[in-house]
Amino acid sequence: MAKLQKKITPWLWFDDEAERAANYYTGIFKNSKIHDTTYYGSAGPRPEGMVMTVRFELEGQEFVALNGGPEFTFDEAISFQVSCDSQKEVDELWSKLTADGQEGQCGWLKDKFGLSWQIVPSGLLEALTNPDRKKAEASMKTMLGMKKLDLAEIQRAADRA
Numbered sequence: 001m002a003k004l005q006k007k008i009t010p011w012l013w014f015d016d017e018a019e020r021a022a023n024y025y026t027g028i029f030k031n032s033k034i035h036d037t038t039y040y041g042s043a044g045p046r047p048e049g050m051v052m053t054v055r056f057e058l059e060g061q062e063f064v065a066l067n068g069g070p071e072f073t074f075d076e077a078i079s080f081q082v083s084c085d086s087q088k089e090v091d092e093l094w095s096k097l098t099a100d101g102q103e104g105q106c107g108w109l110k111d112k113f114g115l116s117w118q119i120v121p122s123g124l125l126e127a128l129t130n131p132d133r134k135k136a137e138a139s140m141k142t143m144l145g146m147k148k149l150d151l152a153e154i155q156r157a158a159d160r161a
Contacts, residue, residue, distance in 0.1 A: 009062045009063065009064055010061075010063050010064075010080075011063070011064045011065075011066055012063060012064070012065045012066065012074075012115065013066050013068045013072045013073075013074075014065055014066065014067055014068065014113065015067065015068075015069055015070040016050070016051075016067050017067070017113060018051055018052075018053065018054050018065035018066055018067040019037065019051045019054050019065070019067075021054075021065050021113050021115075022034055022054040022056040022063075022065045024111075024112075024113075025056065025058055025063075026056055026057075026058065028093065028096045028097065029058040029059055030059075031057075031058075031059050031060065032056065032057055032058045032059065033056065033057050034054060034055070034056045034057075035055040035056060035057065035062075036054075036055050037051055037053070037054050037055075038051075038052045038053045039051060039052055040052045040067075045069075046067060046069070050067060051067055052066065052067060053065065053066050053067075059082075073114055074110075074113070074114040074115045074116065075114075075116075076104075076108070076110075076116045078116065079108065079115075079116035079117060079118050080115070080116070080117050080118070081117075081118040081120055082117060082118065082119050082120065083120055083121075083122050084119060084120065084121050084122065085122055086121075087121060087150065087151060087152065090119055090120075090121050090148065090149060090150075090151075091148070093117075093119050094109065094119050094148045097109055097111045097117055097119070098111070099112065100112035103147045103148070104116075104147065105144070105146070105147060106143055106144060106146065106147075106149070107119050107120050107124075107143075107146070107147075107148065107149040109147075119148070119149065120149060121149055121150075121151040123151050123155075124143070124149065124151060124154070127139040127143075127151070127154050127155060127158055128140055128143065130158060132158075132161075134161040135158040135159075135161045136158075137161070138157045138158050138160065138161035139154050139155075139157060139158045141157070142154045142157035142158075
């Protein structure tokens with residue numbers, strides 16, 4: 001495998017779906033690519049010729065997907081936050097990442113591989129930390145009632161406060 005360029009690179013452990021997952025993610029995010037793929041050799045521990053790792057990039061962030069076996073699975077303790085520039089981007093990513101996945105609360109979801117994501121519109125933090133306490137509380141209350149986040153709806157709630 002070629003030397004990784006980033007100082008910190010998340011590794012994602014899959015049973016045997018690393019290549020499929022890397023192709024899936026690079027098909028969703030616009031600025032993405034697969035860098036390289038390595039394969040298990042005769043020394044194992046998986047079958048010779050099976051994909052071992054896929055190094056890929058999503059929006060400038062490098063990842064490595066590893067076919068490590070069924071011993072470990074994803075849970076909500078780790079998630080990836082995606083800051084979206086528009087509601088259209090929130091809607092598109094939400095739709096693609098929840099396909100065969102699971103919607104969660106407050107912009108959280110699990111994709112079809114069980115990986116957790118937070119799809120967040122830019123401007124959300126400002127709404128939740130508005131210096132006007134009533135507006136901030138109205139924003140928070142509205143957000144807590146949502147699955148996919150809608151910043152315009154959150155802002156309308158703040159305006160009514």
